[in-house]
Amino acid sequence: MARGLVKNLILPSLLLLLLFSLGCSQNDLFGPANITIIQPSPGHCQYSVTPAYFQTLENLNTMSGKVGRVLHSSKNLDKDSDTLRTGYGLKPVDTEFFNSGKSFVPANLDSLFAASLYYSIEVGYLLTKQLDPSIDLAAIIPNFSDTRIIHRAIRSSDPIRNRKEISDNAEYLSVRTSSSLINYFFSYPTEEVKEIPLGLNMGIMNHEFSHLVFQHLFYEPGIKRNMEIGASKPTTHSLAALDEGLSDYFGFLATQDPGYFLCSFPQENRDLAHPKYFTHSVISRIESSSDDYFDSHEGGAVFASIQYEIGQNLSNHQLVGQSLLKLMSNLLTCSSTVSGNTLNFNFADVARCHLGILSTDSRAQQMARQIYQKYLGSYGMNL
Numbered sequence: 101m102a103r104g105l106v107k108n109l110i111l112p113s114l115l116l117l118l119l120f121s122l123g124c125s126q127n128d129l130f131g132p133a134n135i136t137i138i139q140p141s142p143g144h145c146q147y148s149v150t151p152a153y154f155q156t157l158e159n160l161n162t163m164s165g166k167v168g169r170v171l172h173s174s175k176n177l178d179k180d181s182d183t184l185r186t187g188y189g190l191k192p193v194d195t196e197f198f199n200s201g202k203s204f205v206p207a208n209l210d211s212l213f214a215a216s217l218y219y220s221i222e223v224g225y226l227l228t229k230q231l232d233p234s235i236d237l238a239a240i241i242p243n244f245s246d247t248r249i250i251h252r253a254i255r256s257s258d259p260i261r262n263r264k265e266i267s268d269n270a271e272y273l274s275v276r277t278s279s280s281l282i283n284y285f286f287s288y289p290t291e292e293v294k295e296i297p298l299g300l301n302m303g304i305m306n307h308e309f310s311h312l313v314f315q316h317l318f319y320e321p322g323i324k325r326n327m328e329i330g331a332s333k334p335t336t337h338s339l340a341a342l343d344e345g346l347s348d349y350f351g352f353l354a355t356q357d358p359g360y361f362l363c364s365f366p367q368e369n370r371d372l373a374h375p376k377y378f379t380h381s382v383i384s385r386i387e388s389s390s391d392d393y394f395d396s397h398e399g400g401a402v403f404a405s406i407q408y409e410i411g412q413n414l415s416n417h418q419l420v421g422q423s424l425l426k427l428m429s430n431l432l433t434c435s436s437t438v439s440g441n442t443l444n445f446n447f448a449d450v451a452r453c454h455l456g457i458l459s460t461d462s463r464a465q466q467m468a469r470q471i472y473q474k475y476l477g478s479y480g481m482n483l
């Protein structure tokens with residue numbers, strides 16, 4: 101079914117272009133370029149086959165440019181613990197494009213996937229810069245163009261126990277070497293997902309991109325400053341849930357569809373337009389010292405819905421997005437979240453830090469405070 105969707109959308113256009121093709125180029129093709137991909141169009145889960153302008157792409161054949169490169173390996177990347185550090189065995193995807201005159205059209209599914217993956221990461225990069233021009237990830241991350249976007253990644257869910265290979269998922273992973281941090285995005289094979297494959301879901305890939313942004317605006321500067329995570333508050337769980345919540349919101353910003361997650365997983369409670377609360381049980385799972393019942397996506401989804409409602413009520417998601425990028429780095433300096441070099445916070449403290457950022461706009465701050473108080477449960481008292 102997943103492939104059915106791709107076929108229904110892409111094959112008619114491809115057949116047409118095959119008939120009238122101006123020829124297939126095997127020579128190196130250089131970007132920036134227009135490439136026809138499957139991309140979101142206005143509406144819930146609406147995707148169309150249309151040309152997109154790839155402004156950071158340098159080489160179409162290797163799908164590489166300023167924001168990274170698309171790679172594939174037919175081997176299980178977890179077989180050898182060093183593979184991700186060395187990148188050994190990762191090769192460019194065998195891409196092929198037809199030049200329609202107006203755009204380059206992928207000649208097969210692998211080329212379509214590779215181009216769509218690169219485009220998703222480019223959208224995330226440009227969106228971040230557009231929200232806050234001082235955040236140019238290509239300047240912040242020295243090896244940004246070495247970001248590895250893995251198409252049809254083969255990895256084990258639990259390599260030690262030889263568990264089955266991961267499918268129907270996407271992931272951001274940072275791999276530390278002695279000299280650098282290598283950024284990976286994985287798009288795993290589609291098995292059960294019946295709708296939009298995750299690698300083609302612009303919202304989900306931008307959810308993953310937001311994890312990279314958080315890594316480089318929060319975790320990396322925190323590590324450089326020798327920050328520690330204290331134990332007097334549920335900081336580790338709150339951080340994990342916040343990371344997921346920010347990601348859910350930035351996935352929405354990239355698509356303008358608050359229900360983008362449902363385009364791949366229709367049953368999940370991840371529609372940002374559906375209000376959610378920090379109920380007593382959600383809070384107790386965040387505050388639990390055990391990981392057994394804790395799912396970072398649960399509190400994250402509540403946080404994302406709060407941000408969505410703030411943006412809707414202000415008719416200004418741009419402002420919310422800007423403030424959340426600031427929140428990522430300000431967690432390291434806010435008086436409510438850090439003392440000395442120790443981070444200690446729950447979601448009430450995160451909300452206080454966020455309200456501080458919004459203090460330059462009293463209407464936005466007032467609106468955000470009301471919405472936090474409405475949904476934060478016991479965390480919303482005394483805000």
Ligand SMILES: [Zn+2]
Nearest residue numbers: 307311344347
């Ligand atoms: Zn995530």
